[in-house]
Amino acid sequence: MYGDPATIRKILTEVGDTWAIVGLSGNRRRAAYGVAEVLQRHGKRIVPVHPKAETVHGEKGYPSLSTIPFDVDVVDVFVNSDLAGEVADEAVAIGARAVWFQLGVVDEAAHERVRAAGLEMVMDRCPAIELNSLSQRARRA
Template structure:
């Protein structure tokens, strides 16, 4: 199951500007850190979600999605596929509008559950790759 370009465009341009990035820490070697920078340059507020709850790129971090005391629009998931389904379920419970599974993160059942809950969903794609394609 692959997200169509229309869904990708809708999430990036119309769904909202607050992105919770699950797996984001201050480890600059990790893909999540680089993608967070791209999202910020694109005008998104990037909220780190990581067990360490560190402040990343000037934004307070939280240990879990449900610990974030405000609404998030998109949950961007940088955890392995075995953990991603639980994060998608947390995103639904949090009231997010969309879930984005990064490159290499695939869970067909979580995709189906998230779509059934009414959220937009992208799987196995990277916003840092998709943003330049928006033109």
């Protein structure tokens, strides 16, 4: 498993509410679009990061993590696994507190580098699914 329940809960509830979503564009058919919408519904500020730097869900986009002019808590990665390590390294460089690789995005070496830098890290999981699970558990409690 690439994200133990305690780490997932910590990232979703304690790390911070500003989520840079790498790969998020205005394309409604892409998974990143729907996940960003769910994150917003759960009180997260989303920051689209895409070469087109589009405004998505009312939030201004940026072409790269390094061009975001404010602090980012979590970097959510919607790129192919072979590109994810570079994004993870950039997340460390900008001072993010956590990195989240989406479903299907796996890079063991990047995971090790991110953890060695002191950041929280989850791979091959979806924060929208995990947020919905947390909400359902909270309602049952």
